[in-house]
Every structure is written in C-alpha cells, then in structure tokens.
Amino acid sequence: ELKRKPGFKVGELSVLTFRRECLQGLVKVVVKLQEKSPLKFQVVRQTACLNPSRMHRDPDWCIRQMKGIVQTFLQGKHLAGGIPAADVIIQQFTSLLSLEGRGEQFRSFQPFKQRVDVFLHLTLSPSYMDLLRFCQSVLLLSRGQDTVERGFSINKE
Structure with a gap:
C-alpha cells in the first residue's frame, strides 16, 4: 500500500x-x-521474402513481395538499368526459388546460427549476380544494422 x-x-x-x-x-x-519504426514502410515488411526458410515454404508469396520491392526501387529511380534490370532481377529470383530454393539448406536455415546476408552471398554468387547486387541494396536500407552492412562492405574485399 x-x-x-x-x-x-x-x-x-x-x-x-x-x-x-x-x-x-x-x-x-x-x-x-x-x-x-521502419516496419511502417511496406518495403521493409516485404524484405521478409529474403528469408531462406520462407523462400522454401512459400515461394509464390516471396515472388510477390520481391516484385513489390523491385517496383518500389523502380518508382524511386533507385534501380540502375530501369525496367530491363527489374525483369532480370525478378527472373533470377524466380529461378533461384524454383531451383536452389527447394533445397534442404533453404528449408533448414536458422537465422540465429547463420546470417542472412552471408547465406545469400554464398548462394547467389556467381550464378545470380544481378539479384545479389539488388539484395545487397535492399539489405543496406536497414538503418542501424551495421552487422548486415559490414557483411556487404566493399572494403572487405
């Protein structure tokens, strides 16, 4: 009392x-x-399509979300190459999901044991370089995520 x-x-x-x-x-x-909160932005919520286990579980949803991200980049004129580059990114993402995305490494991805950016880099290079560069740009949008940014540092090469 x-x-x-x-x-x-x-x-x-x-x-x-x-x-x-x-x-x-x-x-x-x-x-x-x-x-x-960055979650109020649609593009931030759409980045969930880069989750490997989600790619394995629901590829159609991931493709729709990736198209939304690409569209946002196009509208903001942040995608070098314009519509042709966007088409290549969507095509590569669709190909990734239909081929590699069905694999065990996608299904069993554990975010607390492996970083998404490292996983994507290992998976996307060298076959999907346009998609890799785009994913790097998307992941770099997240402010305050210096561990993600460090993973894609151009100085790290």
Missing part, C-alpha cells in the same frame, strides 16, 4: 490519477516508437 508519511494513507483518487498519468505516458512512448 502506498504511503506518503508514516501513518498517512494516499487517497484512492491520487492513486488512480497516478496510474492514469503513467498509462498516458506509456501510450505516448509506444506511439513515438511506432512513428520511428
């Missing part, structure tokens, strides 16, 4: 007011976190 001074009880109204103010403060913090 809350007490201000020995022998003095805090009123029920004060307790309710305090709880309401705490709740309002918590709501403000959560709203601010949601405003700053």
